[in-house]
Amino acid sequence: xxxxxxxxxxxxxxxxxxxxxxxxxxxxxxxxxxxxxxxxxxxxxxxxxxxxxxxxxxxxxxxxxxxxxxxxxxxxxxxxxxxxxxxxxxxxxxxxxxxxxxxxxxxxxxxxxxxxxxxxxxxxxxxxxxxxxxxxxxxxxxxxxxxxxxxxxxxxxxxxxxxxxxxxxxxxxxxxxxxxxxxxxxxxxxxxxxxxxxxxxxxxxxxxxxxxxxx
Numbered sequence: 217x218x219x220x221x222x223x224x225x226x227x228x229x230x231x232x233x234x235x236x237x238x239x240x241x242x243x244x245x246x247x248x249x250x251x252x253x254x255x256x257x258x259x260x261x262x263x264x265x266x267x268x269x270x271x272x273x274x275x276x277x278x279x280x281x282x283x284x285x286x287x288x289x290x291x292x293x294x295x296x297x298x299x300x301x302x303x304x305x306x307x308x309x310x311x312x313x314x315x316x317x318x319x320x321x322x323x324x325x326x327x328x329x330x331x332x333x334x335x336x337x338x339x340x341x342x343x344x345x346x347x348x349x350x351x352x353x354x355x356x357x358x359x360x361x362x363x364x365x366x367x368x369x370x371x372x373x374x375x376x377x378x379x380x381x382x383x384x385x386x387x388x389x390x391x392x393x394x395x396x397x398x399x400x401x402x403x404x405x406x407x408x409x410x411x412x413x414x415x416x417x418x419x420x421x422x423x424x425x426x427x428x429x430x431x
Contacts, residue, residue: 219363220254220353223247226345226373231383232318238387240379241316242345244371248311255352255360257306263299263319265332266342266372279335283328296344299329303349317345323384323393333380340374347371 225245232239248254272280277287284293299319306315325331333341347369355361396404408419 221249238321244317259349269342
């Protein structure tokens, strides 16, 4: 008995506008290369950034030094980066189906992928997706069977950086998010209160001004 052979392809990517937190929805096309009816698929996906598969401008190289070191060393340090692991349930279909693979994002610049996205000025991000999981299907007797999704299944997509920027602008308009240690935050808060400064933005600007930074 032949088990179903699924093929995966990313058709597009777009920000999820009304989610509880920032997500990018990858339009995942799943094709059934057998004549078996697919009952459902429990799909797992590892999402990686193939950072070595694009060219970087001088400004981008400067901003990426924190991640990869000086550009002359990039032959050794520029490797694929794990973005995240996600899973989804795919409902019944016969020949093909398109589903949203929802990938969560963060604006925390302590996270390497956020630093990477924030450093890219324009162009596309090479994304690689590696699949596993379980496919449930009907055999010739209409009995439910289960088979693993082959570890060899993968898909690639060049995501425009504007997708990430549009998503962050939707959730954090004109804002960047920075995680501080609690002791640092408490000191900044005390400085803000002591000097009667109304916002943390202005408090940071006052500290920078006192140090002659950004003038």
